[in-house]
Amino acid sequence: MDFLVLSFHLVYAIALLVLTSLGLAIVFGMMRVVNFAHGEFLMIGGYTLVLSVQAGINVWLAMFVVAPAVVGVIGWLLERLIIRHLYGRMLDTILATWGVSLALIGLATWIFGFQQRGVVAPLGSFTLGGHRDSWYSVLIIVVAVVSLAGTWWVLRHTRVGLLARGTMQNAQMAEALGMDTRRVYAWTFAAGAAVSGLAGAVMAPLTGAVPTIGTAYVTRAFITVITGGANAITGTVVASTLFGTLSEAVTHWATPVAGHVALLGAAIVLLRLMPSGITGRFFRRSL
């Protein structure tokens, strides 16, 4: 009984990490851009959901269509306006996206204030081994799996994915073959943003929407993505599994903050051993 509950919580913790890191991982893996505004993409996704529902839009439509679309468009705009000027200057892209992150927090504070807004989590709850868990947790696991599978499928089996992978492997060669790599970058960034928007919207019924909600996710997302390394999907899965298990175990025996600390400690030791991340050492031919 306890085992079932524990493994459900474990899978849930891993799914949360996957969901909140995947958008960042896509952008980092494909473009070598560490997007410091990732947390704010999640925040905007959450606000989009809450405002859409308040405007009378169906909650599922808002979650799976409106939020990813809105954040995707914002991501595309950011890439066009700011990031495209900074390719190859990794530090400057971080600093610029950090500025964007601050500006977005400021903008959200200005418009919405610090008051927390929320929607009630849809779906009911079920009982597992004497513990009550909500069906919404199951939904989060499903969304995480579907997002991963979808990203993998697009990259592996579509023409768009092929072009993206080509650009990632050798941008100059792709360009020489007549590809518009700048368009690929713009669309990749938009796609990563859309995934973050989806994640933010899915999280919003649990956490509510506040301007600074992004900072609650970014530490774990950064650690997961950087330790995962360049291969977005495999890296996210492996690092999320590792860190999800670790932090869940430590949280179980101690406190959530101890879980945080253990996560950071593990990441620093891992990076000491594998400076270019897990997928820089293992699974190098994966996606």
Added chain:
Amino acid sequence: MRALQRFGPALWTAGVLALFGLAWVVELSTLVSLNVYVIMATLALSMALVWGVAGIFSFGQSAFFGLGAYAYAVLALGGQGGGLALFVAVALPSAAAALMGYFLFYGRISDVYLGVITLTASLILYHLVNTVSGADFRLLGVALGGYNGIPGVPPIVLAGGQELDFTGLYLLSVAVLVAVYVGLRLLVRTRFGQAVAAVREHELRAELLGYDARAYKLGVFIIGAAIAGLAGALHATWGGFVGPDVFGIGFAAQTIIWAQVGGVSLLAGPVVGCVLVQWLTTWLGENRLADTNLVLGVIFVLCVLLLPAGLLPWLRQRSRRLAGGAE
């Protein structure tokens, strides 16, 4: 321009004397608000050292400031308000930097990852400090206060048992700032400083010439943390308060904006950036024109895009060009 160069040392001396002299000229309330600029300028100098001289893109420099502030607060409230508290406020961040730097530099974690890891460490400290509220969390009998922070941090106690007043603290802060600046100017001229610059410019070449890049980076990282810690202690006694926000992402971002706006290729760059940004933040806060984060974020982005070298290096280049001096 040439005239400016000839009178350079005289101007510097006059500036420093004026900074000290303000203590007897302006009103006490003005002096107290000036003091925070001086303290933050010291933190900015540690950014100038770590980013500018060594090329280590630490995003968590503010965390060492926070560690120093907490160390001073705990010891001073625990009855050790003199030299010991200041010493620990320098020693603790240095030790933390040594431990963390060992993993980062000896793991050869490259620049950008290093930034993310240092920032993450700072944010985790933030979460950690936020939770240590309640009577169970005491160090030397001092409650750590969690998200409420530690209020009532006492002033520095001098050797004779006398407490340092606001004027005294201002003079001490200016003395620290000047000493750190002069010290860093001298440091970059030593063999150590030049080796550090060589590592920054071309790490592989420096290593092939026999310099252990990892050790040099670690050394600078520790010195930077010590300076930041001292500034943190001064800030804790200045405001009589330390809170977990010193480890937050907002404060970390501020120190980086100082460096970016002022420009790290000159030691004085982050100091200028610090004074400008602090002044702007205060002004915006008083006038409530727009959200501070929004304005700072926009300035940050614009600086990265349009003025990547920073304000001070850009001005210097402009004035050189105007003077017709080719260097």
